[in-house]
Amino acid sequence: MPSQIRYFIGNWKMFGIPSSIKILDKINHYFKQDKKNNRKYKVIIAPPHTLLQDFSYKYKKKKIFICAQNCYYKDNFGAYTGSISPFMIKKTGVNHIIIGHSENRARGENDKIIKEKILLCLKNNFNVIFCIGENKNEKKKKMTIKVLKRQLKSAIEKKYNLRKIVIAYEPVWSIGTGRVPSSYELRKNIITIKKFVKKHFKTRHEPKILYGGSVDKKSVYNFKSIKELDGFLIGGASKSSKDFIDIIKNFYK
Numbered sequence: 027m028p029s030q031i032r033y034f035i036g037n038w039k040m041f042g043i044p045s046s047i048k049i050l051d052k053i054n055h056y057f058k059q060d061k062k063n064n065r066k067y068k069v070i071i072a073p074p075h076t077l078l079q080d081f082s083y084k085y086k087k088k089k090i091f092i093c094a095q096n097c098y099y100k101d102n103f104g105a106y107t108g109s110i111s112p113f114m115i116k117k118t119g120v121n122h123i124i125i126g127h128s129e130n131r132a133r134g135e136n137d138k139i140i141k142e143k144i145l146l147c148l149k150n151n152f153n154v155i156f157c158i159g160e161n162k163n164e165k166k167k168k169m170t171i172k173v174l175k176r177q178l179k180s181a182i183e184k185k186y187n188l189r190k191i192v193i194a195y196e197p198v199w200s201i202g203t204g205r206v207p208s209s210y211e212l213r214k215n216i217i218t219i220k221k222f223v224k225k226h227f228k229t230r231h232e233p234k235i236l237y238g239g240s241v242d243k244k245s246v247y248n249f250k251s252i253k254e255l256d257g258f259l260i261g262g263a264s265k266s267s268k269d270f271i272d273i274i275k276n277f278y279k
């Protein structure tokens with residue numbers, strides 16, 4: 027077993043209907059025949075809530091994992107119209123969940139709510155993909171590291187099992203814009219996050235850090251050389267099996 031397993035996670039956002047399962051089927055087909063590399067990576071797809079039950083049932087015994095995109099910050103059942111709790115999502119058979127995406131932060135999800143969500147997701151034994159990232163203005167003011175540290179400190183507690191949390195560094199200015207950080211800049215930030223997590227949370231566990239923001243078959247070449255990078259959170263390019271597979275192909279080329 028290679029020591030570093032990389033993640034290729036597709037975040038479909040508000041995309042997908044039942045027939046979109048064919049995208050997973052094609053990715054699964056590619057994965058199965060990619061004998062040369064498929065022990066080196068893990069594929070996770072996050073469809074909308076409406077598809078979780080169906081997809082997780084169909085992919086129960088397969089190598090592609092299904093992931094939820096978010097949850098409510100209260101658990102079990104309650105009078106919260108339109109909301110879905112971590113407990114309810116877990117019952118669909120899903121074991122992974124994305125928390126703290128900047129698109130949700132932009133709609134009012136603050137550090138306190140994110141903290142609640144992570145706690146409840148860990149209680150429900152989810153693997154959490156926790157998104158952090160600075161916006162354009164914060165980057166301009168050279169506040170990137172300060173922002174990342176705040177986001178990490180406010181959401182995670184020292185007693186948490188960090189093996190259940192994968193951090194996705196997604197600079198807000200790079201999401202859906204076609205702009206990506208230079209490999210030098212990205213590597214520097216990834217290393218800083220890893221060091222900070224180990225020191226602050228007093229852990230010897232090597233945290234997993236992914237990058238997200240305009241990852242596609244071309245931009246992935248910029249990141250190949252970053253050994254410290256543990257994979258990608260992919261938005262737009264995950265809606266097409268071909269684009270998603272091309273990212274994996276080009277990464278290992």
Ligand code: 13P
Nearest residue numbers: 037201202239240261262
């Ligand atoms: P894009 O890949 O479309 O930039 O989106 C990234 C993202 O937000 C993944 O969570």
